[in-house]
Amino acid sequence: MTKYIFITGGVVSSLGKGILAASLGRLLVSKGYKVSIQKFDPYINVDPGTMSPFQHGEVFVCDDGAETDLDLGHYERFINTDLSQINNVTSGSVYQTVINKERRGEYLGATVQMIPHITGEIKSRLIQATKKDNPDILIAEIGGTIGDIESLPFIEAIRQFRTEIGHGNSMSIHVTLLPYLPTSGELKTKPSQHSVNVLRSYGIQPEMLVLRTQVPIGKNEKDKLALFCSVNKDCVIECKDMNTIYEVPIYLENQGITKEILKILNLEDREAKLADWEELIYAIKHPKKEATIGLVGKYTELNDAYISVVESLKHAGFKNSAKINIKWIASDNITTYKEAEEILSDVDGILVPGGFGTRGIEGKLKVIKYARENNVPYLGLCLGMQCAVIEFARNVAGLNNANSTEFDKTTEYKVVDLMEEQKNILGYGATMRLGSYPCKITPNTKAHQAYQADIINERHRHRFEFNNEYKEILTQKGLVISGTSPDGLLAEIVEIPKNDWFVACQFHPEFKSRPQNPHPLFLGFIDAVLNQK
Ligand code: GLN
Numbered sequence: 224m225t226k227y228i229f230i231t232g233g234v235v236s237s238l239g240k241g242i243l244a245a246s247l248g249r250l251l252v253s254k255g256y257k258v259s260i261q262k263f264d265p266y267i268n269v270d271p272g273t274m275s276p277f278q279h280g281e282v283f284v285c286d287d288g289a290e291t292d293l294d295l296g297h298y299e300r301f302i303n304t305d306l307s308q309i310n311n312v313t314s315g316s317v318y319q320t321v322i323n324k325e326r327r328g329e330y331l332g333a334t335v336q337m338i339p340h341i342t343g344e345i346k347s348r349l350i351q352a353t354k355k356d357n358p359d360i361l362i363a364e365i366g367g368t369i370g371d372i373e374s375l376p377f378i379e380a381i382r383q384f385r386t387e388i389g390h391g392n393s394m395s396i397h398v399t400l401l402p403y404l405p406t407s408g409e410l411k412t413k414p415s416q417h418s419v420n421v422l423r424s425y426g427i428q429p430e431m432l433v434l435r436t437q438v439p440i441g442k443n444e445k446d447k448l449a450l451f452c453s454v455n456k457d458c459v460i461e462c463k464d465m466n467t468i469y470e471v472p473i474y475l476e477n478q479g480i481t482k483e484i485l486k487i488l489n490l491e492d493r494e495a496k497l498a499d500w501e502e503l504i505y506a507i508k509h510p511k512k513e514a515t516i517g518l519v520g521k522y523t524e525l526n527d528a529y530i531s532v533v534e535s536l537k538h539a540g541f542k543n544s545a546k547i548n549i550k551w552i553a554s555d556n557i558t559t560y561k562e563a564e565e566i567l568s569d570v571d572g573i574l575v576p577g578g579f580g581t582r583g584i585e586g587k588l589k590v591i592k593y594a595r596e597n598n599v600p601y602l603g604l605c606l607g608m609q610c611a612v613i614e615f616a617r618n619v620a621g622l623n624n625a626n627s628t629e630f631d632k633t634t635e636y637k638v639v640d641l642m643e644e645q646k647n648i649l650g651y652g653a654t655m656r657l658g659s660y661p662c663k664i665t666p667n668t669k670a671h672q673a674y675q676a677d678i679i680n681e682r683h684r685h686r687f688e689f690n691n692e693y694k695e696i697l698t699q700k701g702l703v704i705s706g707t708s709p710d711g712l713l714a715e716i717v718e719i720p721k722n723d724w725f726v727a728c729q730f731h732p733e734f735k736s737r738p739q740n741p742h743p744l745f746l747g748f749i750d751a752v753l754n755q756k
Contacts, residue, residue, distance in 0.1 A: 288658025
């Protein structure tokens with residue numbers, strides 16, 4: 224029978240509940256348990272796919288094409304498992320299911336209500352996630368902060384669910400913040416006490432507290448919280464700010480967190496096999512080299528917008544004992560080639576990630592021209608490939624003002640155009656080319672060298688594509704198409720062989736990189752960067 228861990232947060236948002244869920248997952252896996260993780264997001268959007276990255280950070284894409292919360296990226300990276308649509312539940316998707324059922328007459332005669340219908344659907348999602356992966360332990364993270372109106376149905380569903388599955392089969396972990404007052408040198412416990420009181424008022428007594436803090440928590444504060452919140456003293460766990468998120472599992476385990484969890488869940492404690500994770504931390508903490516990558520995008524004010532890209536760069540760095548620094552460059556600040564030259568003069572590699580819309584495109588094209596002409600290693604992801612094609616068409620193939628029809632519908636040279644299957648689609652939600660598709664790699668290319676494989680599978684999220692009408696002229700001028708869909712019709716990877724590393728792909732390799740298994744294209748890119756240094 225699956226056991227359940229429910230993680231809620233209090234006092235403030237952005238406490239790192241996702242990293243905590245992922246870290247617990249990692250630790251329980253290291254003790255030989257099969258773990259799955261599910262995120263519940265209280266917003267009404269059916270999925271985050273229609274939200275601006277400024278609102279909610281990156282949209283993480285799973286193999287099955289689910290557009291999900293960025294926490295799923297942490298989960299996949301920490302527990303090294305591919306997740307899917309059922310691992311991300313939103314209020315919007317719950318309401319949508321219930322309202323569709325009502326319209327089909329499935330509740331005929333009944334008044335459809337928050338309890339039991341919405342809460343029932345939430346519980347059914349827990350069961351669906353359990354049935355899909357059949358884990359020993361399912362960790363469910365509830366987004367938002369305790370006390371929010373939005374998350375109430377989720378909390379109520381958990382309360383019911385916990386009662387239904389019986390004592391000893393689930394636990395509640397509440398994550399809060401202990402604010403530090405530098406003037407008096409004190410950590411304050413009161414906001415956490417109040418937050419636990421609110422959780423209890425909903426019928427949930429947490430078995431464990433995880434406390435985010437800037438400074439170590441003294442025994443006094445821990446004992447006080449244990450007493451006021453009715454939590455066992457050994458279950459008051461400190462979670463200090465760490466230099467790297469990958470250190471969090473070890474930091475928690477050093478306090479015996481999984482021993483306590485397994486006791487509460489009536490599961491046997493086992494030896495944690497963490498040697499490989501400790502090796503990873505050692506590599507992270509003892510870099511022998513350093514390199515700076517210019518990350519050129521339009522959402523650079525919010526680093527979370529590119530979180531998987533940043534993590535993937537770091538993973539490739541770990542493997543090379545190299546520290547990767549990111550220089551964030553807002554593409555709309557670059558209006559001339561000279562500005563691009565200046566801003567890029569101190570970077571060792573350039574990455575243009577995915578994106579949507581016209582803002583910042585001309586800046587990206589100047590950056591790519593700089594990378595191409597100066598043989599600076601370049602990695603383009605999705606929009607970063609489309610822009611590389613546009614730049615090459617304009618400045619190498621002489622197709623003046625070549626463009627993507629996403630940015631200029633009237634351009635004479637539509638080198639990037641809407642995919643055929645996209646032309647009749649009207650709505651925006653979950654309608655892109657999404658999820659994992661196979662790609663055939665051309666022998667004797669940088670891509671082939673990197674992957675060491677003829678067929679690979681990568682995750683996609685786009686509407687536009689390389690226009691094959693320009694294949695001949697662009698390839699004659701030296702662009703190589705090094706990856707295509709198996710039928711040869713969609714260009715998936717392009718490269719410029721003349722350069723040390725100029726590779727751009729239509730898919731999103733960043734969603735498949737893992738700390739202990741960096742993605743081949745990121746490795747190839749970072750290798751080239753370090754070789755040039
Ligand atoms: N806007 C482009 C498209 O829809 C690129 C998408 C992306 O970078 N994810 O094709």
